[in-house]
Amino acid sequence: MTLKTSWVASANSATTDFPLNNLPYGVFSINASAPRCGVAIGDMILDAAACEAAGLITLEGGPLLQSGVWNPVMEAGASVWTALRARLTELLVDGASEQSAVEPHLVPMKDATLHLPFAVTEYTDFYAAKNHAFNVGSMFRDPENALPPNWLSIPIGYNGRASSVVVSGTPVTRPWGQLKAPDAALPRFAPSERFDLELEFGAIVGQPSKGMVSVAEADDMIFGYVLLNDWSARDIQAWEYQPLGPFQSKATATTISPWIVTKAALEPFRTSTPERERPLLPYLKEPGPMLYDIDFEVSIAPEGKAETVLSRTNYDQMYYSAAQQLCHHTSSGCVMRVGDLLGSGTISGTAKDSRGSLLEMSWGGKEPITLDTGEQRSFLADGDTLTLRGAAQGEGYRIGFGDCTGQIQPAIDLPAWAQEEN
Numbered sequence: 001m002t003l004k005t006s007w008v009a010s011a012n013s014a015t016t017d018f019p020l021n022n023l024p025y026g027v028f029s030i031n032a033s034a035p036r037c038g039v040a041i042g043d044m045i046l047d048a049a050a051c052e053a054a055g056l057i058t059l060e061g062g063p064l065l066q067s068g069v070w071n072p073v074m075e076a077g078a079s080v081w082t083a084l085r086a087r088l089t090e091l092l093v094d095g096a097s098e099q100s101a102v103e104p105h106l107v108p109m110k111d112a113t114l115h116l117p118f119a120v121t122e123y124t125d126f127y128a129a130k131n132h133a134f135n136v137g138s139m140f141r142d143p144e145n146a147l148p149p150n151w152l153s154i155p156i157g158y159n160g161r162a163s164s165v166v167v168s169g170t171p172v173t174r175p176w177g178q179l180k181a182p183d184a185a186l187p188r189f190a191p192s193e194r195f196d197l198e199l200e201f202g203a204i205v206g207q208p209s210k211g212m213v214s215v216a217e218a219d220d221m222i223f224g225y226v227l228l229n230d231w232s233a234r235d236i237q238a239w240e241y242q243p244l245g246p247f248q249s250k251a252t253a254t255t256i257s258p259w260i261v262t263k264a265a266l267e268p269f270r271t272s273t274p275e276r277e278r279p280l281l282p283y284l285k286e287p288g289p290m291l292y293d294i295d296f297e298v299s300i301a302p303e304g305k306a307e308t309v310l311s312r313t314n315y316d317q318m319y320y321s322a323a324q325q326l327c328h329h330t331s332s333g334c335v336m337r338v339g340d341l342l343g344s345g346t347i348s349g350t351a352k353d354s355r356g357s358l359l360e361m362s363w364g365g366k367e368p369i370t371l372d373t374g375e376q377r378s379f380l381a382d383g384d385t386l387t388l389r390g391a392a393q394g395e396g397y398r399i400g401f402g403d404c405t406g407q408i409q410p411a412i413d414l415p416a417w418a419q420e421e422n
């Protein structure tokens with residue numbers, strides 16, 4: 001697959017995240033206008049809502065682009081997804097007959113504020129990269145039995161909160177919570193001292209489930225993907241997680257990148273999950289390659305300082321695909337809805353510089369990381385900006401996601417009623 005050229009010159013660069021091959025969906029505003037559906041092309045945004053209003057885009061069951069979120073397009077189903085992508089390509093391809101009609105609907109991305117691209121219905125987070133599960137199990141439990149006994153059979157997950165999901169650029173405030181030092185008898189209530197990131201990939205459910213679905217049907221239901229940072233307070237997590245799993249340690253915020261990269265754009269990059277160490281039960285077997293070859297990068301910038309790349313890994317490190325996770329999610333009869341978000345689980349490779357969380361990189365704080373600025377980090381400090389990036393690499397082009405960033409704000413002052421009485 002090679003670069004498709006566009007009359008939008010900046011889309012033809014080998015380094016842009018948004019060539020014509022990509023066409024990701026976002027929501028933007030200019031000068032505090034109402035949020036509008038847009039499509040990234042090079043360093044511009046095509047105002048898709050304006051194009052539909054002007055009759056340049058007509059969708060079955062439309063109008064579908066006027067609500068300021070992409071959920072109506074998802075609900076319309078796969079034939080509309082295909083038709084919209086084909087029409088956008090026709091409007092933006094080099095030599096397009098309607099170029100002069102489309103040009104007035106382009107706005108520079110640098111002038112735009114980006115918003116959540118879809119209304120998140122529910123959010124589930126998984127635990128599906130083996131290296132991450134092994135590392136965490138080694139630290140929290142026992143290296144001899146690092147993987148839980150069910151791990152090679154079940155895509156493990158927990159039900160998170162849709163209300164925690166925020167768009168890239170939203171500040172993230174250090175949480176308070178119950179913490180207990182390993183040698184302390186009792187917990188205390190304090191700001192997290194081990195606040196961390198998790199590099200993940202988010203799948204967006206674009207069609208509802210009707211009963212249990214197969215892995216193939218699950219793949220068909222996925223509309224697109226975003227980068228996802230599942231901010232995690234490790235000290236809160238360590239005290240609270242047994243027996244029902246993470247709760248407040250994961251509820252502060254989950255940041256997603258602003259552009260939904262469609263499954264269609266990622267199609268040329270499909271790759272397979274690894275060989276199974278234990279045979280999967282028949283319902284979880286995959287009919288074909290369900291992962292994608294996507295490079296990820298995690299970087300950190302202390303306040304006012306230069307960025308250091310902490311880690312590089314790839315989505316091919318997953319043991320379970322999003323389609324397998326979605327299939328398993330419906331296996332109990334659980335109903336999945338349009339706008340549901342599934343976090344992949346932290347994506348870690350085997351090498352130290354391919355790990356997807358500071359918990360793993362600093363091995364629970366025992367091996368602090370030295371940044372390019374000379375500072376050390378075991379966990380996140382106030383003022384740090386954390387950025388996730390990701391791209392699939394084609395011949396002379398890349399399918400990128402846009403930055404997924406958040407800056408750590410200091411913990412709030414504790415209300416008087418929560419303070420100890422003396």
Ligand code: CA
Binds near residue numbers: 125198200345346
């Ligand atoms: Ca997670």
